[in-house]
Amino acid sequence: xxxxEENYYGKHGEPRKFDPKFRGPIHNRxxxxxxxxxxxxxxxxxxxxxxxxxxxxxxxxKVIYPTDSYGQFCGQRDTLxxxxxxxxxxxILKCASPAVLINLQCPTTQLCVSxxxxxxxxxxxxxxxxxxxxxQWNYFRQFCxxxxxxxxxxxxxxxxxxDCPSMIIPSRPFLKRCFPDFSTKNGVxxxxxxxxFKDGRGKTRNxxxxxxxxxxINNVLDARSVGMKIFEDYAISWYWILIGLFxxxxxxxxxxxxxxxxxxxxxxxxxxxxxxxxxxxIWHCYWEYDHLKGIPGSDLTVYDIGFQTDFKVYLxxxxxxxxxxxxxxxxxVIIILMLIFLRNRIRIAIALLKEGSRAIGYIMSTLxxxxxxxxxxxxxxxxxxxxxVFLATSxxxxxxxxxxxTLCKYANLTCDPETFxxxxxxxxxxxxxxTFAFYGGESLYHKYIxxxxxxxxxxxxxxxxxxxxxxxxxxxxxxxxxxWAYRKPADIPLWPLFSSFGRAIRYHTGSLAFGxxxxxxxxxxxxxLEYLDHKLKGTHNxxxxxxxxCLKCCFWCLEKFLKFINRNAYIMIAIYGKNFCxxxxxxxFLLMRNVVRVxxxxxxxDFLLFLGKILVAGGVGVLAFFFFTQRIPxxxxxxxxxxxxxxxxxxVIIGSYLVAHGFFSVYxxxxxxxxxxxxxxxxRNDGSTAKPYFMSASLHRILGKKKLSPKxx
Numbered sequence: 001x002x003x004x005e006e007n008y009y010g011k012h013g014e015p016r017k018f019d020p021k022f023r024g025p026i027h028n029r030x031x032x033x034x035x036x037x038x039x040x041x042x043x044x045x046x047x048x049x050x051x052x053x054x055x056x057x058x059x060x061x062k063v064i065y066p067t068d069s070y071g072q073f074c075g076q077r078d079t080l081x082x083x084x085x086x087x088x089x090x091x092i093l094k095c096a097s098p099a100v101l102i103n104l105q106c107p108t109t110q111l112c113v114s115x116x117x118x119x120x121x122x123x124x125x126x127x128x129x130x131x132x133x134x135x136q137w138n139y140f141r142q143f144c145x146x147x148x149x150x151x152x153x154x155x156x157x158x159x160x161x162x163d164c165p166s167m168i169i170p171s172r173p174f175l176k177r178c179f180p181d182f183s184t185k186n187g188v189x190x191x192x193x194x195x196x197f198k199d200g201r202g203k204t205r206n207x208x209x210x211x212x213x214x215x216x217i218n219n220v221l222d223a224r225s226v227g228m229k230i231f232e233d234y235a236i237s238w239y240w241i242l243i244g245l246f247x248x249x250x251x252x253x254x255x256x257x258x259x260x261x262x263x264x265x266x267x268x269x270x271x272x273x274x275x276x277x278x279x280x281x282i283w284h285c286y287w288e289y290d291h292l293k294g295i296p297g298s299d300l301t302v303y304d305i306g307f308q309t310d311f312k313v314y315l316x317x318x319x320x321x322x323x324x325x326x327x328x329x330x331x332x333v334i335i336i337l338m339l340i341f342l343r344n345r346i347r348i349a350i351a352l353l354k355e356g357s358r359a360i361g362y363i364m365s366t367l368x369x370x371x372x373x374x375x376x377x378x379x380x381x382x383x384x385x386x387x388x389v390f391l392a393t394s395x396x397x398x399x400x401x402x403x404x405x406t407l408c409k410y411a412n413l414t415c416d417p418e419t420f421x422x423x424x425x426x427x428x429x430x431x432x433x434x435t436f437a438f439y440g441g442e443s444l445y446h447k448y449i450x451x452x453x454x455x456x457x458x459x460x461x462x463x464x465x466x467x468x469x470x471x472x473x474x475x476x477x478x479x480x481x482x483x484w485a486y487r488k489p490a491d492i493p494l495w496p497l498f499s500s501f502g503r504a505i506r507y508h509t510g511s512l513a514f515g516x517x518x519x520x521x522x523x524x525x526x527x528x529l530e531y532l533d534h535k536l537k538g539t540h541n542x543x544x545x546x547x548x549x550c551l552k553c554c555f556w557c558l559e560k561f562l563k564f565i566n567r568n569a570y571i572m573i574a575i576y577g578k579n580f581c582x583x584x585x586x587x588x589f590l591l592m593r594n595v596v597r598v599x600x601x602x603x604x605x606d607f608l609l610f611l612g613k614i615l616v617a618g619g620v621g622v623l624a625f626f627f628f629t630q631r632i633p634x635x636x637x638x639x640x641x642x643x644x645x646x647x648x649x650x651x652v653i654i655g656s657y658l659v660a661h662g663f664f665s666v667y668x669x670x671x672x673x674x675x676x677x678x679x680x681x682x683x684r685n686d687g688s689t690a691k692p693y694f695m696s697a698s699l700h701r702i703l704g705k706k707k708l709s710p711k712x713x
Contacts, residue, residue, distance in 0.1 A: 029507045029577040037510030047459045051387045058390025069435040074112035084112035087177045090165040109162045116178035117168035122200040166200025229643035236640040237648040248620045248656035252663040255612045260357035264350045278332045285325035292318045349601040356670040359482045362489045365497045370662040376467035384460035402435045465516035473504045476673045477574035483677040511580040515566040609664045616660040621653040
């Protein structure tokens with residue numbers, strides 16, 4: 001790299017000298033941010049090691065299979081519970097909510113069973129009739145502890161030792177757990193068409209008492225049938241959905257091509273439309289103001305009537321419409337003045353949009369690069385999720401004392417189920433049991449599982465941000481090659497996208513990792529703040545909540561700022577090959593010297609691309625609606641029979657929007673790269689023969705400067 005290229009401006013702000021050999025992305029590069037590159041590689045190796053250790057110690061069966069009170073898996077092959085795939089709760093009334101049940105924290109005995117109960121029964125009734133109705137006892141005891149077959153044991157002792165449940169109620173399996181079979185009959189909540197049940201302790205209770213223990217389960221169970229129908233709809237309409245997404249891809253490409261010719265027209269139509277709408281609003285406010293003249297009470301002020309909950313009261317006042325008219329007039333004047341004073345910058349922004357469309361036309365391969373980024377992020381997400389599951393399932397079963405008495409001093413203490421009955425706990429706390437609580441351990445590895453989970457999340461964020469940074473730098477290098485080609489397209493290098501990708505990986509892995517690291521740290525802090533805010537929702541400490549809210553807001557703003565700086569720093573890295581800090585500094589000051597152009601270009605680009613996404617998603621959505629509702633006669637016979645036509649319709653609309661977003665993100669990166677190159681070109685060159693501009697002729701004409709120097713053949 002030449003010395004003139006190392007510092008764009010000297011100590012006193014003077015522009016650097018013209019370098020006739022400069023042709024955009026420098027090929028004579030050297031590795032940048034080597035220390036960060038080495039740290040990044042070491043972290044990746046450590047991340048792989050963490051995954052291996054987690055896979056060795058973890059057991060995903062703990063997530064797949066429910067676990068009973070003895071730490072045994074329900075439905076696990078080659079065990080006594082192989083045919084017992086469902087978890088049954090002795091007393092579901094002790095469970096506060098479904099979340100408690102799913103997390104295995106319900107303070108009652110949990111047993112693996114082959115099927116859920118299908119009838120109401122109590123232990124008292126079954127014991128009283130076991131001699132002349134043994135079939136009832138044989139059915140009931142399958143929900144008792146394995147091996148228990150002593151109906152002569154007193155009811156008090158059975159319930160104290162929890163040998164059997166005090167009652168069983170009709171249930172159905174959900175998430176491999178037995179939940180009450182709720183249904184609604186004439187607006188009344190029932191279980192098996194009954195509104196009451198016996199609790200096994202001599203009381204008759206209403207089924208609404210089960211509502212808290214299984215809150216929301218009925219809705220979810222009813223949703224299962226809906227889910228099956230949705231799955232069927234996808235199974236018979238998937239190829240039509242793919243056709244819709246393909247149409248969305250073609251429309252996205254067409255929109256990008258047409259932007260070269262219609263960007264200015266679309267923007268000015270929107271602007272004049274806004275001016276016209278505001279003008280109509282001004283006229284309407286004046287009409288209301290004049291219409292209320294002479295009506296009793298209309299001349300009162302807002303201060304006179306005070307605060308009113310009915311907003312219509314204020315619309316009966318002339319002062320309200322006068323205020324609206326003044327506000328709209330102010331907005332109208334501001335928009336018109338902005339258009340007058342910023343008209344040249346708006347023309348430059350539109351010209352850059354057209355130039356971006358032209359650049360993508362020459363480097364079409366860039367449109368498909370988001371697939372690479374998507375695959376890299378998918379790999380990161382998969383690795384993180386699998387590692388998190390194995391970490392969460394690491395450890396041995398931990399048993400704790402579950403006591404019915406709230407004053408039991410041994411409650412929630414760890415215990416050993418094999419020796420529990422020989423201890424004094426059962427004497428001091430009658431009915432206490434040593435039941436499975438969770439998975440854990442006392443080893444060094446188990447003590448730091450939470451730290452490992454944080455490390456897993458942090459490295460995941462780092463890798464995802466690195467994948468995004470790699471994509472941005474690669475695209476920036478390809479589009480910068482286009483801009484700095486003196487004769488377009490003759491001087492555009494061969495395979496610019498692949499060359500840019502190779503340069504980014506070979507020379508700038510450290511710089512990209514550095515930028516991704518900074519962003520990952522801020523994102524991890526935001527995750528921790530969200531976690532703390534969630535935990536403190538129930539507290540009434542206003543100062544703490546206010547402080548957390550302020551911190552969340554500040555770090556959100558910081559993340560947005562860092563994303564903006566990183567994006568432009570990667571562009572400078574792609575062009576000049578400097579380290580991250582230098583590139584970020586150069587990009588920041590270059591943007592600050594062109595802050596008005598940045599603001600105008602950003603808003604114009606955002607508007608046009610948002611309009612494009614709406615047009616693509618809306619157009620394909622309308623077409624899909626007419627197709628799936630059989631309103632296109634030509635294809636009426638081809639439409640599959642669906643349970644819900646909105647299933648493929650919504651899929652096509654959302655998918656089309658995401659497809660358009662993927663293509664337009666490349667376009668946005670192209671425009672940002674061309675803009676920085678344009679600003680560099682203006683400050684580096686003056687359009688003379690000695691310092692010719694690299695910009696296109698259309699951009700040069702908008703600047704209104706000297707005639708563009710002829711480019712040599």
